[in-house]
Amino acid sequence: MNVMNALLKIEQLRAGYGAVEVLRGVDLEVMPGETVALLGSNGAGKTTLNGVLSGLVKPRAGRVSFEQQDMTGWHARKVVQAGLIHVPEGRKVFPNLNVLENLSLGAFTRGKERREENLEKIFGIFPRLRERIKQLAGTLSGGEQQMLAIGRGLMAEPKLLILDEPSLGLSPLLVEEMFTLIGQLKSSGLAVLLVEQNVGQSLEIADRAYVMENGLIRFTGKPAELLASDTLRQAYLGM
Numbered sequence: 001m002n003v004m005n006a007l008l009k010i011e012q013l014r015a016g017y018g019a020v021e022v023l024r025g026v027d028l029e030v031m032p033g034e035t036v037a038l039l040g041s042n043g044a045g046k047t048t049l050n051g052v053l054s055g056l057v058k059p060r061a062g063r064v065s066f067e068q069q070d071m072t073g074w075h076a077r078k079v080v081q082a083g084l085i086h087v088p089e090g091r092k093v094f095p096n097l098n099v100l101e102n103l104s105l106g107a108f109t110r111g112k113e114r115r116e117e118n119l120e121k122i123f124g125i126f127p128r129l130r131e132r133i134k135q136l137a138g139t140l141s142g143g144e145q146q147m148l149a150i151g152r153g154l155m156a157e158p159k160l161l162i163l164d165e166p167s168l169g170l171s172p173l174l175v176e177e178m179f180t181l182i183g184q185l186k187s188s189g190l191a192v193l194l195v196e197q198n199v200g201q202s203l204e205i206a207d208r209a210y211v212m213e214n215g216l217i218r219f220t221g222k223p224a225e226l227l228a229s230d231t232l233r234q235a236y237l238g239m
Contacts, residue, residue, distance in 0.1 A: 095138025106155030
């Protein structure tokens with residue numbers, strides 16, 4: 001019996017916009033050091049769930065706990081201070097700031113005392129960022145911007161890193177590179193919630209997977225269990 005407490009625990013979470021309810025009772029857990037894949041097509045509710053976790057969308061019902069502390073409805077700044085760091089879809093780098101300035105902003109709320117030390121760690125993971133340290137973020141390639149976005153998230157010393165569609169818009173070669181990096185983060189013991197439409201590679205790297213459809217979790221379990229079910233693969237993964 002696993003008696004370890006969940007790092008992140010979501011219970012019967014409901015949220016939406018105006019009259020539209022998007023999340024309709026979501027349950028999800030991430031254990032310390034675990035890589036969890038959250039899979040689902042556009043419109044499944046993944047973005048809204050990330051918004052709630054990041055303090056950008058107010059939940060209507062349910063509970064979100066982080067390190068056994070109720071963080072339901074927390075302000076975004078308090079979420080970051082707690083160590084739950086979201087790397088958003090579409091990278092969202094500051095195009096008119098250079099690489100160093102973007103990375104430094106990652107330590108604005110959390111990790112400021114170890115900024116220089118953490119910068120060296122980031123440059124060890126992403127040597128290309130060191131090479132482009134003074135280059136404006138808006139002039140980087142898509143893959144380099146994704147590295148920068150993840151590096152900025154790591155500067156905040158996350159306890160849990162939410163990676164929101166990190167492979168979106170990247171070439172097949174860069175997608176391979178990105179998933180290799182996620183594997184390195186996993187090996188370091190960092191807990192990762194990987195929110196992706198790239199089903200195959202997400203399932204290769206994840207310890208567990210959730211499949212979301214229409215604001216509900218339709219499946220949770222080991223990737224092998226998901227792939228072994230023809231019904232699940234065809235109905236929810238298009239495989």
